[in-house]
Amino acid sequence: MQNTETNRQDQEILELLKDYPMPSADAAFYDRALVRATHEGSRRQRNRWMLTGFGAAVAATIAAWMIGGMLLSDPQLSDPEMTIPGVTMALAQPRTVNLVFASATALDSARLTVSLPAGIELDGFPGQREITWETSLNEGKNLLPLTLIALTPAGGELLAHLEHENRDRTFRLRVDVT
Amino acid sequence: MSTAEQSLAFERLVRPHFDRLYRLAWRLTGAKAEAEDLFQELLIKAYGKLDDLVEIEEPGSWLCRVMYNLFIDERRRFARRRLHTVEEGQLAGDGLEGLPGTENPVLDNERLERIRELDKALAQLSDEHRVVVLLHDTEGYKLSEIEELTGVPVGTVKSRLHRARARLREILVANGTIF
Numbered sequence: 001m002q003n004t005e006t007n008r009q010d011q012e013i014l015e016l017l018k019d020y021p022m023p024s025a026d027a028a029f030y031d032r033a034l035v036r037a038t039h040e041g042s043r044r045q046r047n048r049w050m051l052t053g054f055g056a057a058v059a060a061t062i063a064a065w066m067i068g069g070m071l072l073s074d075p076q077l078s079d080p081e082m083t084i085p086g087v088t089m090a091l092a093q094p095r096t097v098n099l100v101f102a103s104a105t106a107l108d109s110a111r112l113t114v115s116l117p118a119g120i121e122l123d124g125f126p127g128q129r130e131i132t133w134e135t136s137l138n139e140g141k142n143l144l145p146l147t148l149i150a151l152t153p154a155g156g157e158l159l160a161h162l163e164h165e166n167r168d169r170t171f172r173l174r175v176d177v178t
Numbered sequence: 179m180s181t182a183e184q185s186l187a188f189e190r191l192v193r194p195h196f197d198r199l200y201r202l203a204w205r206l207t208g209a210k211a212e213a214e215d216l217f218q219e220l221l222i223k224a225y226g227k228l229d230d231l232v233e234i235e236e237p238g239s240w241l242c243r244v245m246y247n248l249f250i251d252e253r254r255r256f257a258r259r260r261l262h263t264v265e266e267g268q269l270a271g272d273g274l275e276g277l278p279g280t281e282n283p284v285l286d287n288e289r290l291e292r293i294r295e296l297d298k299a300l301a302q303l304s305d306e307h308r309v310v311v312l313l314h315d316t317e318g319y320k321l322s323e324i325e326e327l328t329g330v331p332v333g334t335v336k337s338r339l340h341r342a343r344a345r346l347r348e349i350l351v352a353n354g355t356i357f
Contacts, residue, residue: 012356013346014315016293018315020316022205
């Protein structure tokens with residue numbers, strides 16, 4: 001008796017589920033989604049290439065930076081600020097520095113914020129002290145070239161803040177101007 | 179391949195599967211905004227894997243699996259948004275837009291009310307149970323197709339389906355939607 005009742009109830013639920021509505025997409029939605037996918041997909045690919053697609057010249061810059069960092073971390077240097085990797089650049093002369101982000105896995109939609117000291121600008125972003133954009137990281141080392149221009153001899157510290165979901169990390173780079 | 183050629187090749191591969199993917203997105207998320215968001219995310223991801231996609235024999239099934247995994251990987255994001263949507267009372271509203279009417283307005287109202295209650299009951303199921311019952315009982319997927327999509331063995335799919343139906347029965351009997 002109870003089984004009969006349960007079966008009838010189940011049958012009723014099945015009928016309800018079959019009747020459960022399914023709105024169709026707006027006519028233009030598919031077209032918009034395609035356009036956005038190709039546009040956004042291309043942008044992400046460009047970002048990946050920008051982050052990874054550098055050859056020997058870039059490697060040379062990183063090597064120089066790493067060597068600089070090792071020298072600066074010499075315990076004989078008492079100023080704690082000096083343990084931060086640094087670059088020296090000439091006034092008004094563009095200089096490309098390369099930030100290295102090592103990631104254990106590929107990350108989509110990471111958020112990168114570069115904060116610049118007063119008197120230092122990022123080429124292509126005049127007057128902006130803070131630039132944020134979304135990017136993707138490949139597994140392994142990712143390179144981000146930043147072309148800096150010193151407008152004053154003050155120098156200072158550049159911060160690159162990388163966020164992904166609940167994790168974040170800040171990279172510091174001392175910029176000296178001669 | 180130029181960007182324009184890539185876009186064209188991509189469209190040829192994915193467009194035939196749009197309706198199926200949209201339905202799946204809707205069944206997974208339960209609300210229009212989230213379904214469209216998931217659909218969009220899938221296309222962006224798939225475009226980045228165009229080289230793989232052209233080699234795949236059944237791109238439709240592959241796209242469905244990627245969508246499901248995307249949903250599972252980011253379920254917290256979609257769940258959070260769905261909760262917000264429910265609070266605003268939009269889930270039922272969106273879900274009922276496409277309901278075909280009958281000639282009898284009294285019957286229509288009764289039907290609408292029952293569907294609303296079903297909507298609420300479904301929202302009380304876990305993602306795993308809700309997805310299985312909607313794919314099987316509403317969309318007509320076979321158990322083996324759900325196994326292929328979710329990577330969950332048929333035995334587990336069956337057991338989830340059984341539990342999901344039992345829980346729905348319990349809720350709908352308790353609130354008087356069915357007797």
